[in-house]
Amino acid sequence: MHTIVCIKQIIDPEIPADQFKLDASTKRQVRGGLSLVISAYDQNALEVALQLREKVGGKVTALCLGESGAMGAIKTALGMAVDEGVLVSDPPLLESDPFGVVHILAKAIQKIGVPDLVLTGCVSGDTGDKVMGPLIAEELGLPCVTFVSKVEVKDGKALVRRIVEDGYELVEAAFPLVVSIISDDSNVPRYSKLKDIMVAAKKQVPTWKTADLGLDGERVGAGAARLQMRDVSIPERDSKCEILDGETPEERAERLALRLRELKVI
Amino acid sequence: MTDVLIVAGGQGNPPSQNTLELLGAARRLADATQGRVKAAVLESAPTPLTAGLFGYGADQVFRAEHPLLNGYQGDVYVAALSQIAAQAAPQVILLADDSCGKEVAPRLAHRLNAGLVTEVLAVEGDGPAVLFRRQMYGGRTIATLAAQRFPVVATVKPRTMTPASELAGRTGEEIAVALTLEASLVRTKVVQKVAEEVRGVKLENARVVVSGGRGLKGPEPFKQLEELAQILRGAVGASRAATDAGWVPASWQVGQTGKTVSPDLYIAVGISGATQHLAGMTGSKTIVAINTDPDAPIFKVAHLGIVGDYKAILPKLLEKCRDLTQG
Ligand SMILES: Cc1cc2nc3c(=O)[nH]c(=O)nc-3n(C[C@H](O)[C@H](O)[C@H](O)COP(=O)(O)OP(=O)(O)OC[C@H]3O[C@@H](n4cnc5c(N)ncnc54)[C@H](O)[C@@H]3O)c2cc1C
Numbered sequence: 373m374h375t376i377v378c379i380k381q382i383i384d385p386e387i388p389a390d391q392f393k394l395d396a397s398t399k400r401q402v403r404g405g406l407s408l409v410i411s412a413y414d415q416n417a418l419e420v421a422l423q424l425r426e427k428v429g430g431k432v433t434a435l436c437l438g439e440s441g442a443m444g445a446i447k448t449a450l451g452m453a454v455d456e457g458v459l460v461s462d463p464p465l466l467e468s469d470p471f472g473v474v475h476i477l478a479k480a481i482q483k484i485g486v487p488d489l490v491l492t493g494c495v496s497g498d499t500g501d502k503v504m505g506p507l508i509a510e511e512l513g514l515p516c517v518t519f520v521s522k523v524e525v526k527d528g529k530a531l532v533r534r535i536v537e538d539g540y541e542l543v544e545a546a547f548p549l550v551v552s553i554i555s556d557d558s559n560v561p562r563y564s565k566l567k568d569i570m571v572a573a574k575k576q577v578p579t580w581k582t583a584d585l586g587l588d589g590e591r592v593g594a595g596a597a598r599l600q601m602r603d604v605s606i607p608e609r610d611s612k613c614e615i616l617d618g619e620t621p622e623e624r625a626e627r628l629a630l631r632l633r634e635l636k637v638i
Numbered sequence: 639m640t641d642v643l644i645v646a647g648g649q650g651n652p653p654s655q656n657t658l659e660l661l662g663a664a665r666r667l668a669d670a671t672q673g674r675v676k677a678a679v680l681e682s683a684p685t686p687l688t689a690g691l692f693g694y695g696a697d698q699v700f701r702a703e704h705p706l707l708n709g710y711q712g713d714v715y716v717a718a719l720s721q722i723a724a725q726a727a728p729q730v731i732l733l734a735d736d737s738c739g740k741e742v743a744p745r746l747a748h749r750l751n752a753g754l755v756t757e758v759l760a761v762e763g764d765g766p767a768v769l770f771r772r773q774m775y776g777g778r779t780i781a782t783l784a785a786q787r788f789p790v791v792a793t794v795k796p797r798t799m800t801p802a803s804e805l806a807g808r809t810g811e812e813i814a815v816a817l818t819l820e821a822s823l824v825r826t827k828v829v830q831k832v833a834e835e836v837r838g839v840k841l842e843n844a845r846v847v848v849s850g851g852r853g854l855k856g857p858e859p860f861k862q863l864e865e866l867a868q869i870l871r872g873a874v875g876a877s878r879a880a881t882d883a884g885w886v887p888a889s890w891q892v893g894q895t896g897k898t899v900s901p902d903l904y905i906a907v908g909i910s911g912a913t914q915h916l917a918g919m920t921g922s923k924t925i926v927a928i929n930t931d932p933d934a935p936i937f938k939v940a941h942l943g944i945v946g947d948y949k950a951i952l953p954k955l956l957e958k959c960r961d962l963t964q965g
Pocket residue numbers: 385386412413495496497498776850851852853854876877878879880891892893894895896897907908909910911912913914915918928929930931934946947948949
């Protein structure tokens with residue numbers, strides 16, 4: 373079983389509000405001194421891939437399109453004991469919209485060799501489109517299942533747990549398959565072992581550029597974007613919270629109930 | 639002239655809440671540009687849905703009936719909607735941002751070589767362009783995106799658009815679509831469905847939501863939240879920290895990755911108020927926060943707050959709410 377996990381490197385999405393800044397001209401977040409991380413659900417996807425390897429064998433490859441510094445994300449994945457990494461990094465490519473990104477990722481997946489399983493996060497922590505999994509499936513002509521927390525292999529087929537509005541579904545599909553991963557208690561990302569981090573540091577990771585992938589120039593870069601970003605702003609939060617006091621917690625609880633009654637919400 | 643095609647869900651009349659919200663958004667956009675509202679209905683047998691769609695603002699219904707359209711299956715839905723879109727030729731295609739819409743929209747956009755925008759909060763015409771608003775950076779920002787090419791496929795975030803209201807006696811044109819669908823299209827199969835939200839009201843429709851987070855430190859205290867929800871005839875939600883810990887099912891999650899709720903009352907217990915959580919609940923009318931940390935960001939969006947330990951507060955709150963609602 374070969375699994376390719378698509379990982380995106382992003383600025384830590386859980387920083388406090390006062391550290392979040394936008395660049396007025398690029399309309400993107402300002403990096404500043406903030407730390408970079410592998411987008412949250414991609415870490416869960418790595419965990420799913422590693423658990424699968426433990427069960428059925430095979431190998432796991434981490435694939436990232438990003439700045440040259442995204443080599444750090446690949447190294448982090450290798451530190452979790454992923455077998456191989458591939459970085460695609462070429463500045464003009466980073467301006468691509470999701471249809472450009474999917475073209476690049478699909479070309480890279482084909483160059484690696486289409487695996488049994490392609491995993492993505494269900495949503496990236498910055499742009500947050502929730503589209504890349506299904507787009508990769510279309511681009512490669514593969515079936516897909518989204519918002520999956522668990523992947524098992526049964527009788528040579530995938531049996532996955534898909535989270536839906538009112539619970540979950542078990543969905544069966546043949547390989548090769550694209551799955552987007554959501555978190556639950558079964559795929560909490562593991563900590564790296566020191567030994568694996570040391571191996572990762574020495575591991576050779578190829579960096580591919582436009583020419584290595586035979587990309588269609590019409591599909592990538594800022595010029596190909598199908599939507600234009602007109603504006604981005606940080607909404608104001610007018611905090612007018614009425615803090616209920618009282619001598620004891622019980623008094624405060626009682627006041628809360630009475631206020632809710634006054635407001636006719638209970 | 640912007641013709642809008644909505645993908646209708648459910649089967650009933652009146653249509654489902656998600657469908658009414660799509661119709662509301664579509665009608666406003668079409669009216670502003672003298673366009674038409676078209677609705678795609680996918681079903682395996684006739685249902686009252688078509689009549690309901692006319693009553694709530696559709697000008698045309700593209701009805702596709704096929705045995706394979708018996709419940710959602712991604713491959714079949716994408717194929718069917720591609721064919722309907724070819725016939726209806728809309729500029730904008732709106733789907734609900736639910737578990738089906740999220741899976742179908744990107745695939746449909748890819749096949750139609752269309753634009754794509756997800757989790758739309760507002761849509762409006764701007765001359766020949768169509769503008770979409772959505773959150774980015776986990777709810778920290780609001781972006782305005784202009785469609786550069788048509789058609790454009792968009793998913794609409796539930797509980798953010800004003801639903802369509804009924805116009806009595808309104809009718810429209812029903813168009814039967816002859817689909818070419820083969821059983822061999824089907825590549826994924828649901829072998830088991832497990833419903834987890836059994837008690838009381840559905841989270842996304844509840845008028846009162848009581849949510850718990852990491853501050854509860856385990857699954858046990860959720861029993862008290864369930865009790866409070868029951869007294870207030872509401873539902874229980876959770877932060878990602880609580881669902882990731884396995885304290886409650888993943889389908890209870892509220893926020894960017896979970897559900898969007900906009901109840902009359904939202905009570906956040908032991909939830910810090912990360913933007914990704916706020917992304918799913920700031921539409922609530924009255925927000926209450928119970929948290930030990932007076933600087934927790936949840937107090938920036940709450941209307942009423944108690945700084946304190948939930949352990950000391952919940953029992954009394956339960957008791958008092960019970961008294962008030964039964965009295
Ligand atoms: C891409 C992405 C998507 C995400 N999507 C979601 C999402 O959909 N929904 C979501 O919720 N999160 C989401 N998150 C996670 C989010 O960023 C936060 O990590 C999460 O919401 C934190 O959950 P919490 O508030 O329960 O925990 P914490 O942030 O740890 O807060 C716990 C709070 O409990 C308080 N507390 C502790 N003890 C007590 C006590 N005894 N009584 C009262 N209060 C107490 C603390 O003061 C603290 O404020 C997402 C993150 C990413 C990166």
